[in-house]
Amino acid sequence: MSSPPSASASSSPPPCPKKMITLRSSDGATFEIEETAALQSKTLENMIHENCASTLIPVPNITGEVLARVVEFCSKHAEAGVDDESLGAWDEEFVAVDHTTLFDYIRAANFLEIPTLLDLGCQTVADMIKGKTPDEIKKTFKITTACTPEEEEEVRGENQWAFE
Amino acid sequence: MMDGETSWVSCNYDTARDIDDYELFSELSDEGNQAASAVSLDVILPDDILERILACLPVASIFRAGSVCKRWQEIVSSRRFLWNLSQVLSQKPWYFMFTSTDDPGGYAYDPILRKWYNIELPCLKTSNWFKASSCGLVSFMDNDSRSELYVCNPITKCSEKLAEPPGLKFSDYSALAMSTSRVSNGYQISIVKSKQIPGNFVQWDLSIHLYDSEARMWATSHTEVFTGWRAGDECVICDGILYFLIYSTGGSLLENRHGLIPYDLSGRSSHDLLINNSIPVPCPLTCGRLMNLKGNLVMVGGIGKQDRPDIIKGIGIWMLKGKEWQEIARMPHKFFQGFGELDDVFASSGMDDLIYIQSYGSSLLLLFDMNLKTWKWSPKCPVTKRFPLQLFTGFSFEPRLEIAP
Numbered sequence: 244m245s246s247p248p249s250a251s252a253s254s255s256p257p258p259c260p261k262k263m264i265t266l267r268s269s270d271g272a273t274f275e276i277e278e279t280a281a282l283q284s285k286t287l288e289n290m291i292h293e294n295c296a297s298t299l300i301p302v303p304n305i306t307g308e309v310l311a312r313v314v315e316f317c318s319k320h321a322e323a324g325v326d327d328e329s330l331g332a333w334d335e336e337f338v339a340v341d342h343t344t345l346f347d348y349i350r351a352a353n354f355l356e357i358p359t360l361l362d363l364g365c366q367t368v369a370d371m372i373k374g375k376t377p378d379e380i381k382k383t384f385k386i387t388t389a390c391t392p393e394e395e396e397e398v399r400g401e402n403q404w405a406f407e
Numbered sequence: 408m409m410d411g412e413t414s415w416v417s418c419n420y421d422t423a424r425d426i427d428d429y430e431l432f433s434e435l436s437d438e439g440n441q442a443a444s445a446v447s448l449d450v451i452l453p454d455d456i457l458e459r460i461l462a463c464l465p466v467a468s469i470f471r472a473g474s475v476c477k478r479w480q481e482i483v484s485s486r487r488f489l490w491n492l493s494q495v496l497s498q499k500p501w502y503f504m505f506t507s508t509d510d511p512g513g514y515a516y517d518p519i520l521r522k523w524y525n526i527e528l529p530c531l532k533t534s535n536w537f538k539a540s541s542c543g544l545v546s547f548m549d550n551d552s553r554s555e556l557y558v559c560n561p562i563t564k565c566s567e568k569l570a571e572p573p574g575l576k577f578s579d580y581s582a583l584a585m586s587t588s589r590v591s592n593g594y595q596i597s598i599v600k601s602k603q604i605p606g607n608f609v610q611w612d613l614s615i616h617l618y619d620s621e622a623r624m625w626a627t628s629h630t631e632v633f634t635g636w637r638a639g640d641e642c643v644i645c646d647g648i649l650y651f652l653i654y655s656t657g658g659s660l661l662e663n664r665h666g667l668i669p670y671d672l673s674g675r676s677s678h679d680l681l682i683n684n685s686i687p688v689p690c691p692l693t694c695g696r697l698m699n700l701k702g703n704l705v706m707v708g709g710i711g712k713q714d715r716p717d718i719i720k721g722i723g724i725w726m727l728k729g730k731e732w733q734e735i736a737r738m739p740h741k742f743f744q745g746f747g748e749l750d751d752v753f754a755s756s757g758m759d760d761l762i763y764i765q766s767y768g769s770s771l772l773l774l775f776d777m778n779l780k781t782w783k784w785s786p787k788c789p790v791t792k793r794f795p796l797q798l799f800t801g802f803s804f805e806p807r808l809e810i811a812p
Contacts, residue, residue: 346451353456365456369463369497374520377474388476398474401564404524405470 272307280321285356338367462491465519466806489809502763504801505534506790529564530557542587543807558812567812578602582642601638611637643697689732691716693751707755719751756803
């Protein structure tokens, strides 16, 4: 039996349900995210405002695997009442992944314009470079194209102190 | 004692990961399965992201990154990268310690990588020149005729000689300060000169001279005669206000023989007598050092004994709030003792969130973090005292690649 249209008219209005947005990854997987969390992405914010009627947003550049994690990040950072220290610890765990995945997060954060995730990712990679010698950096990032000795000398030049 | 504490920078987990990376790489020998790792990882990242990453690095790491490969070298030398650098605050102030009384040689301490670098400072001829620093620029003035003044970037070695400062050529005391705008990269330099009026034991001629880098000109902003007080060599500019310490010249044992004068550089109150606006120091001091920490005036002072104000019994840090001093910290006993013999006068310099304190008699360097309120020795400076009366001194500056005079 269907309920009368104004069934809820007599009771107090229900609390506003959190608006959910659905994101669809490049490989067709869908993920739900609260609108407040999605607003952390400037790209999504623009899309939401332009496309008010629809709640399904295609994200063609990002695979399901990565998108799932990005949604997790945004949701966590939109949560109320999380203190800085625990959020920092959570972030540290979030980026404790292999290089390829980390770079995927960074590229996703760049495309979706999520400043917090982009800064976190970039700082994490910078921490991998910090303090290393040029050879160690090459090994870490598996860079095979090298500078010629002349090019390297040009960079060292007056800044030999930085290489000691 | 000194290096037992854990590192401030939170890369503990990174170190563990880096070892894993290295081992992983060494497993994939040249003959082995290259397929999985054939593509170098940085290819996946576009230039603008790589720029952002490299802009997070401490200066020494930026130079090393520039010699990794042609692409990275092009990135760190691009103008856009320099712009990136000016947008982030990845650097912490360094402390340059002079290791000789005559030549300007010494080492610069980097608190991020916790290393001492043997860098050469441009322009400076002896270690007793006046120094002032702001936002990556340092100004040096000679200590003889006080007529040679240079502004430079100590990292890139870019420098410019400025027009001779006006005013008394042979003043008894001079104090040099500098303020750089992060927005326009223009700077102001101020010199406070004091000269005892001949034949008069208590009167001193005070003059304040300002240089503006955009106008490229000096102006004498203020002159006044002080009675019973004189300025010295300690001054700093904070948020458009020049602060300098004054010292009592009277013979009587006043409770406070130090005072602080604020001077608004915009010149709004230039007709008032400065001495009427002097602010007393919070307690008898043996010496005071002024610094600009994020726009706040901070003083590091040697605390003198009530009855013997020339004997140092501790070191305190105060911040000026309006016209009142707020005590931020006192050096804990173990660090005070750690200096061994601490003279009543010592060197101290700082900016942003970091304060450096150094005894003239040794090359030990102590750091105070304003955020964490923690004290910590630096790793030992690679210099040894060559003779018993050798003095060490130093100053701090921000290492910035993107700023030039």
